[in-house]
Amino acid sequence: MSVNKYDFVSRETREVLQLKRLQETVERVYQLVPFYQEAFRKAGIHPKDIRSLKDLSNLPFTVKQDLRDNYPFGLFAANQDQIVRIHSSSGTTGKLTVVGYTAHDMDVWNEVMMRSLIMSNVSAADTMLNAYGYGLFTGGLGLHTGAEKLGCAVIPSSGGFTSRQLMLMKDFKASVLACTPTFAMHLYEKAISEGYNIREDFNLKVGLFGAEPASKGLKQQVAKSWGLDYIEIYGLSEIIGPGASCSCPHSDQLHIFEDHFLPEIIDPVTGDVLPDGQQGELVFTTITKQGIPLIRYRTKDLTTLYREPCQCGRTLVRMDSVVGRSDDMLIVSGVNVFPSQVEHVLSLIEGITLNYVIIMEKKGFIDRMSLQVEVQEGTDMKNIEEMGELTKTIQADLHNHLSINTRVELVEPQALERSLGKAVRVIDKRK
Numbered sequence: 001m002s003v004n005k006y007d008f009v010s011r012e013t014r015e016v017l018q019l020k021r022l023q024e025t026v027e028r029v030y031q032l033v034p035f036y037q038e039a040f041r042k043a044g045i046h047p048k049d050i051r052s053l054k055d056l057s058n059l060p061f062t063v064k065q066d067l068r069d070n071y072p073f074g075l076f077a078a079n080q081d082q083i084v085r086i087h088s089s090s091g092t093t094g095k096l097t098v099v100g101y102t103a104h105d106m107d108v109w110n111e112v113m114m115r116s117l118i119m120s121n122v123s124a125a126d127t128m129l130n131a132y133g134y135g136l137f138t139g140g141l142g143l144h145t146g147a148e149k150l151g152c153a154v155i156p157s158s159g160g161f162t163s164r165q166l167m168l169m170k171d172f173k174a175s176v177l178a179c180t181p182t183f184a185m186h187l188y189e190k191a192i193s194e195g196y197n198i199r200e201d202f203n204l205k206v207g208l209f210g211a212e213p214a215s216k217g218l219k220q221q222v223a224k225s226w227g228l229d230y231i232e233i234y235g236l237s238e239i240i241g242p243g244a245s246c247s248c249p250h251s252d253q254l255h256i257f258e259d260h261f262l263p264e265i266i267d268p269v270t271g272d273v274l275p276d277g278q279q280g281e282l283v284f285t286t287i288t289k290q291g292i293p294l295i296r297y298r299t300k301d302l303t304t305l306y307r308e309p310c311q312c313g314r315t316l317v318r319m320d321s322v323v324g325r326s327d328d329m330l331i332v333s334g335v336n337v338f339p340s341q342v343e344h345v346l347s348l349i350e351g352i353t354l355n356y357v358i359i360m361e362k363k364g365f366i367d368r369m370s371l372q373v374e375v376q377e378g379t380d381m382k383n384i385e386e387m388g389e390l391t392k393t394i395q396a397d398l399h400n401h402l403s404i405n406t407r408v409e410l411v412e413p414q415a416l417e418r419s420l421g422k423a424v425r426v427i428d429k430r431k
């Protein structure tokens with residue numbers, strides 16, 4: 001039976017399966033996880049009340065803090081002897097959020113990763129340089145085992161060591177690159193500075209980029225610089241890791257593997273479910289996981305859902321690229337703005353790069369934003385007049401597109417620190 005058979009079935013066929021799986025999951029967490037028993041009791045709902053997919057919206061939400069409050073294994077629905085893998089979020093603030101996988105969950109993860117790779121036209125004939133970090137972060141190992149199952153050769157290079165990555169990519173003739181979009185650009189800059197000829201020295205045909213938001217402009221730069229198909233992959237450790245959804249060569253929207261992860265979009269303030277086509281917070285219910293099934297998990301990622309089938313023939317629900325996390329939203333003089341929107345505006349301006357950092361400060365009661373942006377290689381920064389004009393253009397474009405006022409400082413190429421994993425785009429000095 002083909003691994004991607006549920007990509008193409010009719011919505012009705014899939015919904016029968018989804019309801020059955022949802023009912024089994026709700027029953028499982030009710031029986032095995034005291035946290036859910038209590039949450040269902042408070043919400044006045046019992047597993048037998050889930051009679052249709054519409055009843056999903058009567059279930060209570062789960063949030064990141066619930067995982068922290070039940071640290072480390074309190075939300076697990078499987079015994080320790082069934083858990084074969086543990087991952088966690090980086091946890092720069094507060095406790096780690098810990099997730100556990102049973103052997104069955106690993107099969108689910110490998111399956112959705114294989115479906116993502118097939119969707120991206122990756123096959124057993126390919127070799128993947130996997131520069132996502134290996135370790136507690138799900139990026140490295142998630143792509144690794146899925147690709148290996150497909151028969152694709154994996155170079156487990158992990159993050160960092162940029163020069164060595166380039167050598168491996170060239171000498172081992174990697175045809176697939178897997179890393180964050182910002183690291184892909186960093187690799188490109190390094191390749192140019194080390195004198196590589198991108199088209200002749202490398203063999204890349206496709207990249208699987210994700211783990212952080214990227215503007216259309218950054219995606220186009222990555223695709224053009226490396227001469228590859230830009231495939232976007234999305235996911236989060238709480239739900240599975242990479243492979244909750246993935247784009248295909250026909251569309252920038254990402255296909256959600258909804259036979260495993262049921263998506264909803266809610267109003268982040270009221271919690272009400274929003275119709276397709278309207279932007280809001282993405283919520284997932286896992287319907288096949290055993291280790292740590294999550295009911296209506298609020299991702300904080302903002303996106304929009306679409307149900308029309310894709311040109312590729314897949315009938316899976318699709319999501320837009322995530323514009324940002326609700327946590328990452330900046331409020332500048334009363335205007336809500338995401339770093340990815342700033343990045344989009346910058347991508348339309350000649351003479352600068354997408355190496356930038358946003359600095360938020362408090363002046364009295366007012367939040368002030370300033371921006372440092374690297375100019376392009378070869379720019380004469382001593383040309384005060386030209387630099388002044390460029391600064392004004394950036395300020396004016398940000399104001400015209402996003403209605404924000406910001407200080408802009410142009411900096412030399414390579415002045416800003418490069419990220420080896422997820423990029424840090426905002427330095428918040430208000431805290």
Ligand code: DLL
Nearest residue numbers: 139210211212213233234235236237241242322325
């Ligand atoms: O970042 C899993 C992953 C690894 C996805 C490799 C894709 C590739 P976490 O570390 O738990 O897991 O972080 C999850 O990262 O809620 C989003 O805010 C963000 N994120 C992940 N993929 C994308 C993407 C992995 N394609 C958090 N676009 C999520 C925008 C993304 N944000």
